[in-house]
Amino acid sequence: MPLLRTTRSLRTAVLAGLLLSGTVLVPAASASATPLYKNSHAPVSSRVKDLMARMTLDDKIGQMTQGERGSATPAQAAAARLGSILSGGGSVPSPNTPAGWADMIDAYQKAVTSTGLGIPIVYGSDAVHGHNNVYGATVFPHNIGLGAANDPQLVERIGAVTAEETAATGVKWAFAPCLCVARDDRWGRTYESFGEIPRNAVENSVVIEGLQGRDLGDRTSVMATAKHFIGDGGTTGGVDQGNTQISLDELRKIHLPPFRAAVDHGVGSVMISFNSWNGVKDHGNKFLITDLLKGELGFTGYVVSDWNGIDQIDGQTGFTAAEVKRAVNAGIDMVMVPNDYQKFIDTLRAEVLNGDVPMSRIDDANRRILTKKFELGLFDHPYTDRSLQKDFGSAAHHALARQAARESQVLLKNDGVLPLAKKNNKIFVAGKNANDMGNQAGGWTLTWQGQSGERVIPGTTILDGIKAGAGKGTGVTYDRAGNGIDSSYQVAVAVVGETPYAEGQGDRPNGLGLDAEDLALIGKLKASGVPLVVVTVSGRPLDIAAQLPSFNGLVAAWLPGSEGAGVADVLYGDYNPTGKLNFTWPKSSSQEPINAGDGKQGLFPYGYGLSYRRR
Numbered sequence: 338m339p340l341l342r343t344t345r346s347l348r349t350a351v352l353a354g355l356l357l358s359g360t361v362l363v364p365a366a367s368a369s370a371t372p373l374y375k376n377s378h379a380p381v382s383s384r385v386k387d388l389m390a391r392m393t394l395d396d397k398i399g400q401m402t403q404g405e406r407g408s409a410t411p412a413q414a415a416a417a418r419l420g421s422i423l424s425g426g427g428s429v430p431s432p433n434t435p436a437g438w439a440d441m442i443d444a445y446q447k448a449v450t451s452t453g454l455g456i457p458i459v460y461g462s463d464a465v466h467g468h469n470n471v472y473g474a475t476v477f478p479h480n481i482g483l484g485a486a487n488d489p490q491l492v493e494r495i496g497a498v499t500a501e502e503t504a505a506t507g508v509k510w511a512f513a514p515c516l517c518v519a520r521d522d523r524w525g526r527t528y529e530s531f532g533e534i535p536r537n538a539v540e541n542s543v544v545i546e547g548l549q550g551r552d553l554g555d556r557t558s559v560m561a562t563a564k565h566f567i568g569d570g571g572t573t574g575g576v577d578q579g580n581t582q583i584s585l586d587e588l589r590k591i592h593l594p595p596f597r598a599a600v601d602h603g604v605g606s607v608m609i610s611f612n613s614w615n616g617v618k619d620h621g622n623k624f625l626i627t628d629l630l631k632g633e634l635g636f637t638g639y640v641v642s643d644w645n646g647i648d649q650i651d652g653q654t655g656f657t658a659a660e661v662k663r664a665v666n667a668g669i670d671m672v673m674v675p676n677d678y679q680k681f682i683d684t685l686r687a688e689v690l691n692g693d694v695p696m697s698r699i700d701d702a703n704r705r706i707l708t709k710k711f712e713l714g715l716f717d718h719p720y721t722d723r724s725l726q727k728d729f730g731s732a733a734h735h736a737l738a739r740q741a742a743r744e745s746q747v748l749l750k751n752d753g754v755l756p757l758a759k760k761n762n763k764i765f766v767a768g769k770n771a772n773d774m775g776n777q778a779g780g781w782t783l784t785w786q787g788q789s790g791e792r793v794i795p796g797t798t799i800l801d802g803i804k805a806g807a808g809k810g811t812g813v814t815y816d817r818a819g820n821g822i823d824s825s826y827q828v829a830v831a832v833v834g835e836t837p838y839a840e841g842q843g844d845r846p847n848g849l850g851l852d853a854e855d856l857a858l859i860g861k862l863k864a865s866g867v868p869l870v871v872v873t874v875s876g877r878p879l880d881i882a883a884q885l886p887s888f889n890g891l892v893a894a895w896l897p898g899s900e901g902a903g904v905a906d907v908l909y910g911d912y913n914p915t916g917k918l919n920f921t922w923p924k925s926s927s928q929e930p931i932n933a934g935d936g937k938q939g940l941f942p943y944g945y946g947l948s949y950r951r952r
């Protein structure tokens with residue numbers, strides 16, 4: 338039989354065999370045709386394999402490197418072949434608008450996709466309560482309020498809206514949700530926690546489904562980040578980035594379940610925590626990252642370090658070759674090295690060439706990173722879908738934020754003073770947090786630390802809500818310090834609590850009491866004899882035991898975000914409060930840490946929350 342026929346019949350037999358075996362056939366790429374990795378119809382695994390076969394060591398090390406926008410221009414990102422760029426808290430383009438963000442990120446994509454293999458970056462930002470770095474974004478209650486709402490379906494919807502507004506700006510990677518289980522309320526990141534027991538974070542990890550959508554490649558999807566692995570909420574004394582001194586059993590019982598749930602939700606990335614576990618920094622702990630997270634939990638996405646997190650492994654400032662080797666070999670796939678990214682690249686290259694970091698580790702990291710980039714559709718659609726910008730900060734999104742604010746309110750005391758009468762009432766409103774969008778939004782709002790300010794972001798203050806809800810014959814007076822209060826008023830509402838903070842700057846090792854301004858205000862209002870409703874706007878339970886007897890009503894509002902009117906909805910009874918404490922409320926900070934089941938008697942127990950009697 339002529340060779341040709343033999344060859345053809347052999348090829349036919351092989352093709353038949355392949356088809357029968359279910360192997361997907363993709364036309365072999367001829368020299369002039371598009372490389373397989375650029376074929377959007379090819380399986381992701383094939384695209385990854387084809388791309389990696391074309392990559393140099395520097396290509397691969399670049400993919401494992403994340404720089405901050407302030408230290409890497411698009412040209413520099415392309416030259417260094419960076420895999421990712423991030424915005425640290427408050428690191429924003431000018432103008433800080435969806436179009437400004439899209440222009441910035443598209444410029445990075447244009448630079449990196451027009452050089453070398455054209456691998457797009459994935460841009461990351463902390464969209465932790467809405468796309469909070471961007472002016473005009475819908476800002477939702479922080480996790481502490483969402484946990485009190487006990488409504489995972491609501492939280493999933495919040496994830497979806499957050500993803501839509503985030504994707505609208507070109508950001509396809511959200512460094513959220515924080516799944517920390519905050520055990521000591523003195524910790525500055527307590528408000529980023531859904532609650533003090535794992536169930537809160539487990540149930541609300543469904544926000545990942547909202548963020549990532551049905552398919553990571555959907556235009557409105559962004560990749561989520563389960564953070565911070567592991568034990569950030571369990572440090573001794575609630576010291577941020579401190580030492581979590583607990584047994585492996587307790588780590589598994591308290592802090593691991595939310596990450597197991599996140600993996601079950603298909604979370605695309607996990608961020609490593611700054612804290613130490615029994616004296617060893619998580620960023621260098623191979624047992625935690627490789628054995629526990631990737632092995633036992635079966636996490637197949639990629640692991641990113643926290644901000645300069647690898648620098649902390651040896652306890653000295655800056656990073657060394659030993660730390661780079663330790664972190665990468667521990668299982669970190671992408672390193673957030675905001676500024677010294679070229680030094681990191683050079684150091685890791687040397688560690689690979691000297692054999693201290695095996696090529697198999699580099700390839701595993703790249704396989705994980707590139708798989709997510711292909712799944713996100715970044716190779717096929719690297720530029721921002723600006724059609725999504727029409728709904729950015731929309732009325733519908735704000736309505737969801739208001740519903741979330743309503744459901745997160747916890748009514749802790751009510752002698753009948755609540756709900757407020759809407760008609761024929763005379764209401765005196767006071768306090769530093771009554772008319773301050775910045776204070777009610779809290780940290781991670783426009784800037785890293787957040788800031789006070791009446792109109793820092795669009796939305797409604799609590800005072801706006803009280804004024805808008807007033808009916809016929811009702812007057813509302815506001816004075817921050819309570820000046821003008823007298824017995825002609827039928828009720829006084831004092832909105833007190835904390836001003837914004839983030840991370841360690843929010844640690845309160847010296848007590849959780851109200852500040853002098855709030856205490857003076859409460860004293861003044863009480864002296865007037867007018868029934869007093871206190872609303873706490875704070876990132877944690879506060880020490881108000883001594884003042885509680887002088888309150889006729891008490892509502893924990895947490896950090897309600899854009900729509901303070903949702904708090905007023907509860908004060909007027911337009912929404913019958915359903916919120917329940919997701920943190921045991923201490924009698925004093927000397928009880929900390931105090932948590933459900935530890936036998937301590939707080940001021941209000943975990944799960945406590947009143948409603949109005951049915952009218």
Ligand code: GLC
Nearest residue numbers: 424425426463512564643644
């Ligand atoms: C911060 C936080 C982390 C955040 C990261 C990027 O230090 O620990 O939650 O995602 O840096 O802003």
